[in-house]
Amino acid sequence: MRLVVDLNKCQGYAQCVPLAPDVLQLVGEEALAYDPNPDDSQRQRVLRAAASCPVQAIILEVDPPADRDTK
């Protein structure tokens, strides 16, 4: 799966981090770092984390769209 976090919207609430700690990490007390392309085994955790963001900064692609193959 793929995600990107809008780090302008992100205010460091970190509601997301404990719900998917392998994918989202706090660096220092406020800066968020994330794994943009985590393994599918993280799916439900990432869904929980994305839903938890008070500013909906986590943008997800859970399943690739039909036209993913760009070559």
Added chain:
Amino acid sequence: MDAETAWAEAMKFENRPNPYPYFEQLRKTPVAKVADKTYVVTGYPELLALAHDPRISSDISRSPSGFGGDKPEPEPGSEHMQAYGREASIIVSDPPDHDRARRQVMRHFGPPHSPDLMPSMEPLVVQLANDLLDKVKARGNSRFDVVEDFAYRIPVAVICKILGVPVEDEPMFHAWIFDFMMGTDLGPEGSTAEGRALAEKGRASTAALLAYLGDLVQRYSKTPGEALLSKLLHDDGPDGPMSVKETTSNAMLLLVAGHDSTVNTITNCVMTLLRNPGSWDLVRHRPELIPRTIEEVQRLQSAVQFFPSRSATADIEIGGTVIPAGSAVHLIYAAANRDPRRFDNPDRFDPLREDNEHFGWGSGIHTCMGGPLARLEVNLALEIFVRRVESPKLVVDPPPYRHNQVFRGPRHLWVDFAAIAD
């Protein structure tokens, strides 16, 4: 209906199952004066702005009359709400003390220092949820109370384990917390004879709870343990240890917040799914929708409807009016969560709702510290509930409600079911 009347109606116990029509009335003026020194904010953009405005204080000692309205003597309930800890807890402090205290607590509770603590509760939650449903199944009948038989037990066990509060003492502090909740009435019924009696009982129970927690904290102070309260007292991090008094106040905050609101959220989720035909089947077939379902339930039912600690430290122009310095300012999360300016069909339960930036967990620096833990508990409890409880139906709708306006939730939620799967 003027704002003062709408507010009073919204606070009445008879309207606890559904205060929302009165919030809608109030929202005609999104920032409305409801008493001489009290303003309530029910509009979405206005609440968002004020929750981020550094002229708004959460320090209860700066609020004109504690938690109550503007009365010559302290409002029933206000005094012991002020005593929500003899030393200010995080929820009623301002920066820099607020920030420092929150960092100290978070150090052993969440990221960046303890990112694995909350996730580590998963096995306990799963085991409890399954055990509780096994017990219901073993009873042999086809009805149970979601509150007493399921929702309540899980968050209590988890928060006790995290804090280091003996779960065996639960019947005792459950009773105290119950009295405390019953004894804070911000509506017109608070000043009746019955209201005052309940407030008195609430004060006594709060004192007892504080004494109990104070003893516990003192013991940890002398003899370190493994759990959060002890770690707070003996911390060698950059902000140092927390004092016994402050630890006691925050222990009370975390104990109450850590179970009451979560219980209400689990219950609200089951209730909302069963109220909306098709929703139950939807999440049963698509459990990946449970996280968004929980957020939508928080938007609609908001386990913490508002928290009356805030005040304006300067004149603030907002929502077409000016809030004078020194006024109490109540940010009504529950009302703003249904503002049609922000949410289409605001009264509709839509688990697929996009951009669901609601205030169910607060907004700004006081956003719920325990949010991730509560969500983990509710997600897991609901997943298991939905998977195992077959053909559930609400017995009584609306169910009987708890008394408290701030921490609003059903007292009981009876559900009939066909079977409980293994």
Added chain:
Amino acid sequence: MSTASLVSQLVDTFKAQGRIVIVGASLGGLRAAEALRKKGFRGQLTIIGDEPHEPYDRPPLSKQVLKGWVPADHTKLPRLRPVDADWRLGVAAVGLDRSNRQVLLANGEKVDYDRLLIATGTRARPWFNPEQAALKGLFTVRTCDDAAKLAAALRERPRRVLIVGSGFVGSEIASVCRDLDLPVTVAERGKAPLVGALGGVIGDIAAKMQIDAGVDLRTGVAVQRLDGDADGHVRAARLSDGTVLEVDVVVASLGSIRNVEWLEGAQLASGFWGVACDAGCRAFDINGVVTDNIFVAGDVARAPHVLYEYEFMSQEHWDNAVFGAEVAANNMISLEMGRRPHLPLPSFWSGQFGVNIKSVGVCSFGDEIVFTQGSITQRRFAAAYGYRGRIVGAVTFNHGKWLPYYASLIEQSAPFPPPPPGYDRPAIFEPMPARFPDPREPTAIPDVVLTGHDPTSRGAEFRPRSR
């Protein structure tokens, strides 16, 4: 048939059958393509990108990729919807023929368009000396390929890393080096890190942050020469103050070059600062007349902003690419009444040395700064920038939850200094000069650059540095 209905038919026909070409296949290009499809464009879409990769997320490249947590090729951007486009990846656009409406590609092919979106972004400024630029161990960081190579080099545990240039990216890389416990020197021509974007007062705080983290920070210093060994690997750097450093890795963080060379001869208003367009993303031609069919978005665009006295602004910000792309897409398939302006409030963030630095507005438009909340020594604070009595920008260090408040003040052109908070006032509470560098002083080119002529401002224009 009335004009109105003719025109409406025209729009519908274009939406169904038109051909749109997007040159640039990164964040802006992708989001524009998605927005076009979302808004009902059903015609032909071609996306051209010089990198061989699907659109990917750049910010992690200077942070978690370098740290080794995330591989450089694990940064692909999530897709919001299918775009149903003809993707031409790994081939650069080399020319634009406006009379025939064609984009010329490096492989000789020509791509026809009815409407064009220029989203070619920027590239890292290379090392100024071509011979030294060929040394192994010398890196720029813009692409995921760059980042993969640098991450590998850092894993080899170099004796010392030299970072030339202390803008945001350079500082972030220095921070990662310290996280990896690598010795690192930062050579900055200006007086302090981050001065171009945030001014000298904040620059001093940033400098102390670096030094406290163990960075060997050298300010007011240029790197004159890099020396390599017999294998062609960099081994030493000569600084303008006479010192010689032994280094195994050099990161050139010298700012960006807008990718406009391919537009030479196309008679557009394109140059050093990008391609000028109106606030609706429509490109200007070289005479300053707005074109009909050419649009610009992202790092390569520069457009007038009403909040900043209509000065043209060029922003290398993530938000600008996303919002600009959406507005450009909307305006490409709309006529006058359907068009929207792109008036972003510039916003950026940088994670470095354990601090989340966030900013909103154009701080460099201001000349005064006031610390409004928090503590400088703790590196947890909010500060506002003012220009002629109005607030124009704000910055927070680990205080990001307060930034929306300052953003709303900036949007309203509220008075500066802003009202005092009810608590947590900093020890120094009076406005002071922000100390932005004289544009004639050498420094890193700030991310947001005001170009255009304002008779009452300090300098006539930012001039490009020549070496």
